[in-house]
Amino acid sequence: MKITIPNNFFYQFIFFLCIAIPYLDHFELTISTWTIGVLVTITKSYSTSILKITIPFFIVFFIALFVMFFHDYEKYYIIRDVTYLFKPIIGFFIGYQICKRTLQNGFKLLINTGFIIAIIHISVVLFAVVVYGIRTVNDIREYGGYFSDYEVYILAILIFHKKFQLNYTKKQIQLLIAIIGFSVFLYLARTNFLQLLILVVAMKGYFKITKQSILVFTSIILLSIIGYSTVLYINPKRNGEGIEAFLYKIKVAPSETFKTKIKRDDYKDFNDHYRAYENIMTVRQVSKGGIVDVIFGKGLGSRIDLRQKVYLGDMELRFISILHNGFMIVFLKSGLLGLLIFFYTIYFFFKKRKSNNELIKNINLLFIGTGVFLILSNWVFLGFYNLIDTKTILVGFLICYREKIIE
Known part of the structure; x- marks a missing residue:
């Protein structure tokens, strides 16, 4: 059997590393890998579309940077905020730049990485x-990870493989769906299940108002x-195990991020x-900082006082600079x-690139699903x-x- 290495193997390897490293949950390693990845894949030209999605993130960053000079924050938290606010920008450019160098086998690279x-x-x-004999939902998630947006996207693409013109046999598609689908299930993440539902609904075209979509x-x-x-009715208990633990998370989901009165001593x-x-x-x-803070925020390095120490991961903290809510971190x-500008990063995905090309139309549908999902993703994760x-x-x-196809 002859093994051939593609000419763009280096860029494919960089792509895989940039997707895989974040799963290790080590932020410094992720930022280092992504920074190297974006630098070694720089291209000569960029389209207006990639600029349209990245410029709002740049503006949010520069507003926060400007406001920072009116405060005296610790350097550690300033640097931390810089890396967090720049992470999406680096990610967009990595994907864009690598696609330029792997266009001829683009979707194959996406699928293989997910697999x-x-x-x-x-x-x-x-x-x-x-x-280790793990059995509970919490243990499975602790060892295996808490969610995987990338795998859900790949699973959606495989489900609609005909729309994306994938060159796989029926058995290959079935095997890929089974393995990636099982992996997605093992995360036992409510958000991932909703993400898959949203992407499937989007790919079906149901976000366009019709009698069928209303039904x-x-x-x-x-x-x-x-x-x-x-x-x-089942009323799963808070300290339950297995499926009961998962059902309890569903039970509290509606109030988990929307409750307005919380007892700190409970x-x-x-x-x-x-x-x-x-x-x-x-x-x-x-x-509390007044109208100026409400309009312009508190800048890079700002933190929130939780009024009591809490365990976040392996750390016990009272003051936090990074929140769980994307909208709130931009507001802070x-x-x-900044928040008004940030909303454009969601609106961007609802703007269709007009084309008669079926593949472009289907990428547009996937982007519409992305826009809908971002509303949930920003609020929760x-x-x-x-x-x-x-x-x-x-x-x-x-x-x-999408743009290379238009060309």
């Missing part, structure tokens, strides 16, 4: 089950109500609604002005600013791919 990551994830979970959304709403009512209430508590503290403390750093988010690379890649 390898899925194999690694499944292997890690199975190893933990056999060696579909009505059915989804009714099924959601019935499903949630069933969960409430551990159960505080822990279950911690994301909502962050939002409350952010709005209160930014507003650059105020309402920091959106593009998330530590292990790799959607920016995929988006940058598809922006370039």
